[in-house]
Amino acid sequence: MEHANDITLTVNGTRVSRRVPARQHLVDFLRDELGLTGSHIGCEHGVCGACTVRVNGEIVRGCLMLAVQADGCTVDTIEGLSDAKELEALQKAFHERNALQCGFCTPGMLMAALDLTKKNTKVTREEIRAHISGNYCRCTGYQAIVDAIEEVVNGQG
Amino acid sequence: MKAPSFAYSKPQSLAEAFELAERPGAKVLAGGQSLIPSLNMRLSAPELLVDITGIGSLRGISVEQGVVRIGALTTHAQIERSAEIRKHAPLLAQAVTHIAHPAIRNRGTLGGSIALADPAAEYPACLVALKATIVVAGRDGERLVAADNFFKGLFEVDLRPGELVVAAEFPAILKEERSVFLELARRHGDYAIIGLAAHKGAETRFVYCGAGATPVFAKRASAAKDLDTGKKALEKDLNPPADLYNSSATKLHLAKVLLTRAWNTLTTSH
Ligand SMILES: Cc1cc2nc3c(=O)[nH]c(=O)nc-3n(C[C@H](O)[C@H](O)[C@H](O)COP(=O)(O)OP(=O)(O)OC[C@H]3O[C@@H](n4cnc5c(N)ncnc54)[C@H](O)[C@@H]3O)c2cc1C
Numbered sequence A: 001m002e003h004a005n006d007i008t009l010t011v012n013g014t015r016v017s018r019r020v021p022a023r024q025h026l027v028d029f030l031r032d033e034l035g036l037t038g039s040h041i042g043c044e045h046g047v048c049g050a051c052t053v054r055v056n057g058e059i060v061r062g063c064l065m066l067a068v069q070a071d072g073c074t075v076d077t078i079e080g081l082s083d084a085k086e087l088e089a090l091q092k093a094f095h096e097r098n099a100l101q102c103g104f105c106t107p108g109m110l111m112a113a114l115d116l117t118k119k120n121t122k123v124t125r126e127e128i129r130a131h132i133s134g135n136y137c138r139c140t141g142y143q144a145i146v147d148a149i150e151e152v153v154n155g156q157g
Numbered sequence B: 001m002k003a004p005s006f007a008y009s010k011p012q013s014l015a016e017a018f019e020l021a022e023r024p025g026a027k028v029l030a031g032g033q034s035l036i037p038s039l040n041m042r043l044s045a046p047e048l049l050v051d052i053t054g055i056g057s058l059r060g061i062s063v064e065q066g067v068v069r070i071g072a073l074t075t076h077a078q079i080e081r082s083a084e085i086r087k088h089a090p091l092l093a094q095a096v097t098h099i100a101h102p103a104i105r106n107r108g109t110l111g112g113s114i115a116l117a118d119p120a121a122e123y124p125a126c127l128v129a130l131k132a133t134i135v136v137a138g139r140d141g142e143r144l145v146a147a148d149n150f151f152k153g154l155f156e157v158d159l160r161p162g163e164l165v166v167a168a169e170f171p172a173i174l175k176e177e178r179s180v181f182l183e184l185a186r187r188h189g190d191y192a193i194i195g196l197a198a199h200k201g202a203e204t205r206f207v208y209c210g211a212g213a214t215p216v217f218a219k220r221a222s223a224a225k226d227l228d229t230g231k232k233a234l235e236k237d238l239n240p241p242a243d244l245y246n247s248s249a250t251k252l253h254l255a256k257v258l259l260t261r262a263w264n265t266l267t268t269s270h
């Protein structure tokens, strides 16, 4: 038997109510139910970071949170933050510095990077690497990603 | 992979949680950072998840009369950000940065980590080093279990059906005491190859994670008067199981490396 629960949450500024299977994780809910396919699914066990979204202002693994646990929460995805221009500087830097190739990791990477800019302090490359240690990229070798994040977090020059 | 089907319930009180957690096929859900991966991989198939995150009394950090108390639902991120923890429990403040990655630390909890008792996890070793007490509770009331006795075997702890971890308590660090947490991992945030929680108070305790089925208190090395004796003694204290990448001998070698680093830190004055 499929158990279901009713939830109401705010996704990218819009209130949505749905009945969801208890076992559905948040990123499947966002992708399959709301059509927000910007958050990706890689491993589904918390290792790759492709599913990173923001819940109540904090980044979380979308595959390690159930949709029913997001009842009453505010969820922001790559789509919402792009539209709101919150990610503009990072997106520009990623583009200019070739910090993406296939782009599969990019939404999760941008969410993790944005989290770092919120701290409003200068960071070392080591700290950037530690902060994105939970986000796998199979293409770039990370160097360009660290460059892009460093440019935005620490400001140019 | 996707999780098998289960029911979900979110009690608002401890009494309600005890009743639900006792039901056959029930499993407690806290941060979900270990449980949900195991559901997604279908390593576990509970019938009912009892989400305890609505129970306010399980949250928070307090320091009273020299005792630090951390509620079970306190997240790794809250421990990491806490000025009280930095001041009164530097061992945990150092250890927490080694646990997983920011997005996981935002949801994973202290209680979940100690209830799970992964042999490579940081908190259990810290709690043994600090001679902590684990506060557990169930329908029949509260029990206090010394961390030394709580971690019984591989993923096995002293929790009876329907019981929850409520908090961990341990003495706040004194001025003359020192603590250090060190860890070697393949990649920042990965589970430890080997880690060491060291505390020097009235007694010195070197407690390893990733060195056995439970946190391993290296009793002989802890009693040693000098580093060389300590390193030799470690060979008797530890028999670390090999993992995918490291043999037992490598791990023992790395354990000595950590002992040397910790020894130097503990014996250097402020
Ligand atoms: C990629 C990745 C890397 C990780 N790396 C590390 C690491 O380096 N070090 C580390 O220590 N951890 C690591 N973790 C695990 C993480 O720290 C978890 O948060 C933690 O192990 C479990 O806490 P939780 O609150 O998420 O518990 P859950 O996943 O909700 O529960 C875990 C288990 O504990 C039980 N439980 C939870 N809370 C209670 C309670 N209060 N009373 C009784 N039973 C309870 C549950 O029933 C379940 O069996 C990692 C996780 C991931 C996904």
Ligand code: FES
Pocket (backbone or CB within 6 Å): A040, A041, A042, A043, A044, A045, A046, A047, A048, A049, A050, A051, A052, A061, A062, A063, A064
């Ligand atoms: S899909 Fe969530 S971490 Fe990989």
Ligand code: FES
Pocket (backbone or CB within 6 Å): A099, A100, A101, A102, A103, A104, A105, A106, A136, A137, A138, A139, A140
């Ligand atoms: S750009 Fe391909 S995985 Fe990162």
